[in-house]
Amino acid sequence: MGGGDKPLREEVDDLSWAEVVDLGKTYLRIPAALLLVEAFYWFITQPTNTLGLIQESEAWIWYHLTELIYGPGSATLSEYNGWTTLVTLKHPDFWADQIRLYVSDECAGVHEMIFISVLIMMTTGVPQRLRIKSALVACGVVYILNIVRLLVLYPLAISGCVDNPNMLGCEQPMHDFHAFVYQWGFLIVLVIMWLVWFRWVNAGDLIRKENEAGKDKWKFIYRKNWSTLNKSILIVAILLIIGSFTNVLLDDAAMAAKETVDMCEFYSSVTGECGEARDAWSQEIQSSWSLATLGFLGIATNVIAIENPHKEEEE
Numbered sequence: 001m002g003g004g005d006k007p008l009r010e011e012v013d014d015l016s017w018a019e020v021v022d023l024g025k026t027y028l029r030i031p032a033a034l035l036l037v038e039a040f041y042w043f044i045t046q047p048t049n050t051l052g053l054i055q056e057s058e059a060w061i062w063y064h065l066t067e068l069i070y071g072p073g074s075a076t077l078s079e080y081n082g083w084t085t086l087v088t089l090k091h092p093d094f095w096a097d098q099i100r101l102y103v104s105d106e107c108a109g110v111h112e113m114i115f116i117s118v119l120i121m122m123t124t125g126v127p128q129r130l131r132i133k134s135a136l137v138a139c140g141v142v143y144i145l146n147i148v149r150l151l152v153l154y155p156l157a158i159s160g161c162v163d164n165p166n167m168l169g170c171e172q173p174m175h176d177f178h179a180f181v182y183q184w185g186f187l188i189v190l191v192i193m194w195l196v197w198f199r200w201v202n203a204g205d206l207i208r209k210e211n212e213a214g215k216d217k218w219k220f221i222y223r224k225n226w227s228t229l230n231k232s233i234l235i236v237a238i239l240l241i242i243g244s245f246t247n248v249l250l251d252d253a254a255m256a257a258k259e260t261v262d263m264c265e266f267y268s269s270v271t272g273e274c275g276e277a278r279d280a281w282s283q284e285i286q287s288s289w290s291l292a293t294l295g296f297l298g299i300a301t302n303v304i305a306i307e308n309p310h311k312e313e314e315e
Contacts, residue, residue: 037118041111051105052083059085059103062150070154089154093161095168109146112186113139119194126203134197145189149181223303230302237298244292254284
């Protein structure tokens with residue numbers, strides 16, 4: 001056993017720093033991409049109901065399937081903060097006969113869709129068209145699984161309230177399930193989905209063939225040649241980011257609404273004036289975040305370009 005360790009040590013010692021860097025790029029790009037996507041997702045979901053249309057579609061499907069599966073009168077669908085995302089579960093054993101739940105941007109499943117899409121798109125060697133199709137299918141699967149998760153909440157809530165009818169918090173099994181899914185459940189499912197896909201497309205052999213092919217592959221680079229269009233888009237993007245700040249800071253109505261909101265929170269007030277101020281301030285923040293998001297996307301898509309390895313050969 002002792003003699004077999006020496007060649008291994010010599011092989012490791014022969015690695016140059018350039019090779020170490022290349023290994024780091026190969027094995028760390030997926031976690032790095034996931035961190036960047038996490039930051040971007042956090043950025044776009046700071047305002048409430050950023051994904052309002054998706055939230056409404058899931059709430060609508062959740063409500064109708066609940067009525068279909070568990071019987072008429074088991075749920076109602078109504079507005080919440082201006083969006084039709086509030087689903088109220090109804091049962092005689094619930095506290096006050098109802099549990100009010102709404103589909104937030106976190107509940108929309110987009111976070112999970114982005115996660116599995118990044119895993120698939122960052123798997124090199126697999127043809128790009130296949131990766132795109134696979135990511136779209138995976139997003140559809142996540143959407144369906146998220147609907148199933150929502151449908152399970154009703155029987156879980158009943159299971160806790162049957163033994164303790166009309167008791168505040170009797171639906172705790174439902175909350176426990178919800179917490180587990182978001183802490184570990186979806187992560188486990190997504191990783192399993194990616195591993196199954198990895199095996200299905202035979203990605204291991206494809207990656208090996210790509211590595212054997214050498215440098216003949218597309219890659220992201222910093223843009224070297226700037227056309228007039230690129231410069232114009234960059235200027236517009238910077239103006240959008242500046243406008244996102246001035247949209248709030250230089251708007252007297254927005255700042256007045258913020259002062260009212262701060263005062264209402266300090267005094268724990270829930271008057272109609274407080275509600276209007278919160279809506280006005282939320283609207284201003286949402287529009288500013290949208291402008292900033294467009295600006296950063298414009299900068300990113302102009303600074304980063306895709307290098308075609310065959311372009312120089314064709315020229």
